[in-house]
Amino acid sequence: MAAWGPATATVLLRGIRGLPLRCAHGTFASQTExxxxxxxxxxxxxxxxxxxxxxxISGGCGALYEIKIELxxxxxxxxxxxxxxxxxxxxxxxxxxHGLRIFTLVPRC
Structure with missing residues (x-):
């Protein structure tokens, strides 16, 4: 996979009253549910x-995700x-x- 640069990023943050941007988390496997x-x-x-x-990237609670996709x-x-x-x-x-950060990339070759 190629390097991801900041020029390909979009950040979507939604303010939801009463929900913290970062959530407390415990131990979890390599990927959360x-x-x-x-x-x-x-x-x-x-x-x-x-x-x-x-x-x-919310600490495991599912409020904020970073997505990298090559297509x-x-x-x-x-x-x-x-x-x-x-x-x-x-x-x-x-x-x-609560939010979503997207990085997109076109495969080389």
Missing amino acids: GELRVTQMLREKFPPATAIKVTD EDFKEKRTVQQHQMVNQALKEAIKEM
Whole structure:
């Protein structure tokens, strides 16, 4: 997988009264249940993706995710269009999130 640069990032933060940006967490496996759920949703929507990485950056409570996705379909699309594709794929799941950070990349070669 290639390096992810800040030029490819979009951050969507939603202020939800009463919910902290960071949540307390305990010990968890390599991927949380939320990370696995979001990863599965992206794999179903983008089967030809060469890389998908979902990280819960809220401390494990599922309020804030970072998504990195590498997909040939992003070629010839502006960054905002690439991110719209990801947002559309996660439309229902986003309703339950506090925020989302998206990094998109077109595979080399």
